Amino acid sequence: MNSFGRRFRLTLVGESHGEMVGVVVDGVPPGIPFGPEDAQPALDRRRPGQSLLATQRQEADLVKIRSGVFEGRTTGAPILMEIANSDARSQDYAELRDKPRPGHADHTARVHYSGHNDPRGSGMFSGRMTACWVMAGALAQKALAARSVQIAAHAVRIGHVWTDASLSVAEIRKGVEATPARCAVYGVAQDMVDAVEAARKAGDSVGGVVECVAEGLPAGLGDPLMDSVESLVAHALFAVPAVKGVEFGDGFAISAKRGSEVRDEYVVENGALRTKANHNGGALGGLTTGMPLRFRAAFKPTSSIPLTQQTVDLRTGEPAELRVKGRHDPCIVPRAVPVVEAVAACVLLDLLLERVGMEGFR
Numbered sequence: 001m002n003s004f005g006r007r008f009r010l011t012l013v014g015e016s017h018g019e020m021v022g023v024v025v026d027g028v029p030p031g032i033p034f035g036p037e038d039a040q041p042a043l044d045r046r047r048p049g050q051s052l053l054a055t056q057r058q059e060a061d062l063v064k065i066r067s068g069v070f071e072g073r074t075t076g077a078p079i080l081m082e083i084a085n086s087d088a089r090s091q092d093y094a095e096l097r098d099k100p101r102p103g104h105a106d107h108t109a110r111v112h113y114s115g116h117n118d119p120r121g122s123g124m125f126s127g128r129m130t131a132c133w134v135m136a137g138a139l140a141q142k143a144l145a146a147r148s149v150q151i152a153a154h155a156v157r158i159g160h161v162w163t164d165a166s167l168s169v170a171e172i173r174k175g176v177e178a179t180p181a182r183c184a185v186y187g188v189a190q191d192m193v194d195a196v197e198a199a200r201k202a203g204d205s206v207g208g209v210v211e212c213v214a215e216g217l218p219a220g221l222g223d224p225l226m227d228s229v230e231s232l233v234a235h236a237l238f239a240v241p242a243v244k245g246v247e248f249g250d251g252f253a254i255s256a257k258r259g260s261e262v263r264d265e266y267v268v269e270n271g272a273l274r275t276k277a278n279h280n281g282g283a284l285g286g287l288t289t290g291m292p293l294r295f296r297a298a299f300k301p302t303s304s305i306p307l308t309q310q311t312v313d314l315r316t317g318e319p320a321e322l323r324v325k326g327r328h329d330p331c332i333v334p335r336a337v338p339v340v341e342a343v344a345a346c347v348l349l350d351l352l353l354e355r356v357g358m359e360g361f362r
Helices: 036-046 090-097 106-112 120-125 127-145 169-175 186-201 229-237 251-256 333-356
Strands: 009-014 020-026 064-067 079-084 150-158 208-215 243-248 266-269 272-275 293-299 309-313 318-322
Touching (some): 009 127, 020 127, 036 127, 079 127, 120 127, 127 150, 150 169, 150 186, 150 333, 169 208, 229 243, 243 251, 293 333
Antiparallel strands (some): 064 079, 208 293, 309 318
């Protein structure tokens, strides 16, 4: 299925080389100020062709809002947003119908859909579908801001270059756009750019990690066990192509520490219950703690690289060589930053609506 959410529910539509990609969002509180000018900046951060660190496919990605907004405010009706696909080169993918690309969904999609899937540009499995999340996320962030919830993300690892700096939303926003790497730590960001450039010149690619922080969340959002806040965020993140790992707080590193080091002791600050540290990433028992929700998503290196790769010709069953054509990202991490923000916003608004309902946004 291509839908996600319970109260704030989005359905992704379109394919990479079809006429458009878009999103239908239902459960939107009425009266929220919203228009193309609110969604476009996030789409501009995600769109291709921004620098040599990204694919050179040239798409304007100009958003059109087809329904659910009247006189600059949401009406409560489902909102349809879309962007056109205007620079697709479908001929670059003709060979892939019978020669699946290593590291891609070409073969699995063919099997799942009995060969009826659209293979051009990976179809619905393309990273272009993340633009749908970004449109819905822009709307979600506008609603969350009215409840003083702020979200920001940046790259904390690209290839072998990484930072362990723990930044606030304000600190991330201050530095994230300073370099094409979208890492808010400037000196590290420059090294990340160099790492991507080295891979690109070698005809290769690199992966990385995006960290996201959400501040202003009340305690108690989520559910224990099956629908924990971590489960829902991870579920949505794994709907993003190339995500291979998700961790909260100290993540896997917490397994090497002692309980006395990571128990997040309680204190009262300005009349509010807080914790001295946030090793658990703002979630305990599947519920938000009131501390910043902090998580990271790991992205694999782009599999579409110009180096010769080994595959199988499905017509003959014989080994075959493949040189992937088209325009692809040497590193998707910088463009993934606004996507991760959008995913977080959609999940958190959904949870907040379950707590306060539509009335909480009027």
